[in-house]
Amino acid sequence: MSADAGAGEADGDPPVVLKLGGSLITEKDRPETLDEAALAAACDAVADALADGTVERLVVVHGGGSFGHHHASEHGVSTSAGTRDPAAVTDVHGAMTALNRAVLDRLHDRDVPAAPVHPLSLAARPEGVDGALDLPLSSTATLLGEGFVPVLHGDGVATAGAGVTVVSGDELVVELAAGLGARRVGVCSTVPGVLDGDGDVIPAIDDFEAVADALGASDATDVSGGMAAKVRELLALDAPAHVFGAEGLAPFLRGEDAGTRID
Ligand SMILES: Nc1ncnc2c1ncn2[C@@H]1O[C@H](COP(=O)(O)OP(=O)(O)OP(=O)(O)O)[C@@H](O)[C@H]1O
Numbered sequence: 001m002s003a004d005a006g007a008g009e010a011d012g013d014p015p016v017v018l019k020l021g022g023s024l025i026t027e028k029d030r031p032e033t034l035d036e037a038a039l040a041a042a043c044d045a046v047a048d049a050l051a052d053g054t055v056e057r058l059v060v061v062h063g064g065g066s067f068g069h070h071h072a073s074e075h076g077v078s079t080s081a082g083t084r085d086p087a088a089v090t091d092v093h094g095a096m097t098a099l100n101r102a103v104l105d106r107l108h109d110r111d112v113p114a115a116p117v118h119p120l121s122l123a124a125r126p127e128g129v130d131g132a133l134d135l136p137l138s139s140t141a142t143l144l145g146e147g148f149v150p151v152l153h154g155d156g157v158a159t160a161g162a163g164v165t166v167v168s169g170d171e172l173v174v175e176l177a178a179g180l181g182a183r184r185v186g187v188c189s190t191v192p193g194v195l196d197g198d199g200d201v202i203p204a205i206d207d208f209e210a211v212a213d214a215l216g217a218s219d220a221t222d223v224s225g226g227m228a229a230k231v232r233e234l235l236a237l238d239a240p241a242h243v244f245g246a247e248g249l250a251p252f253l254r255g256e257d258a259g260t261r262i263d
Pocket residue numbers: 020021022023024062063064065066069169188189190191193194195196214215216217218219220222224225226227228
């Protein structure tokens with residue numbers, strides 16, 4: 001966890017941390033293509049929850065989808081394999097900032113006070129690919145305190161001994177939730193929850209090994225581990241986390257159970 005864990009706890013109610021999966025908001029198999037309908041529906045749900053006060057403080061993280069994963073895969077970069085090619089770093093980061101801008105624009109269209117936070121400029125893996133992620137939280141916590149909705153994203157990250165690797169939105173969610181003392185964590189993807197071997201939603205998970213056989217990678221191009229990595233990371237959190245699909249987003253934001261609960 002980050003050295004400055006707790007940075008935002010004194011500034012008001014614990015925030016909700018929400019990840020909008022890249023699989024949800026982009027056409028993951030078509031390079032740099034948004035899923036406009038899915039992104040609009042997700043931004044509607046966020047705007048409604050803030051407008052009616054069911055959520056007061058919110059941090060949004062989005063994944064890479066066909067923006068980050070496409071370029072990372074082309075350059076052979078992942079959460080464990082780095083690059084020292086500046087063009088590769090620029091390609092991955094450029095695609096992610098383009099997607100971030102698209103998300104911000106659609107949130108602004110709905111009067112959500114969204115502000116970008118770019119992890120490449122903030123975070124590092126100072127002890128290498130197997131070491132902890134260092135994600136300073138002061139800018140995010142201060143933005144929250146000033147009434148903004150910080151919007152972070154999966155990105156490149158400076159990594160000792162490896163150049164630049166990928167930091168996934170799921171890793172950021174875990175750091176943000178732990179460091180800001182999140183009330184609840186939501187991960188919205190294309191699946192209605194974590195599915196068992198029969199394709200049914202598993203209602204709750206509290207032990208990785210009990211569900212490990214059912215967990216796979218992503219169906220689409222993905223350099224950060226798909227569902228297995230997601231569940232492993234969310235299990236490490238104190239705050240309750242939920243994994244759900246588009247239909248679960250509004251219920252989750254209302255404080256209801258949605259999809260699979262992970263705690
Ligand atoms: N047991 C499982 N239950 C649900 N999904 C699973 C399971 N095993 C593998 N998956 C895959 O995991 C995918 C979700 O993970 P993925 O990382 O692609 O989502 P995301 O977070 O929305 O995308 P991104 O990584 O671009 O942000 C599903 O689309 C599915 O293909």
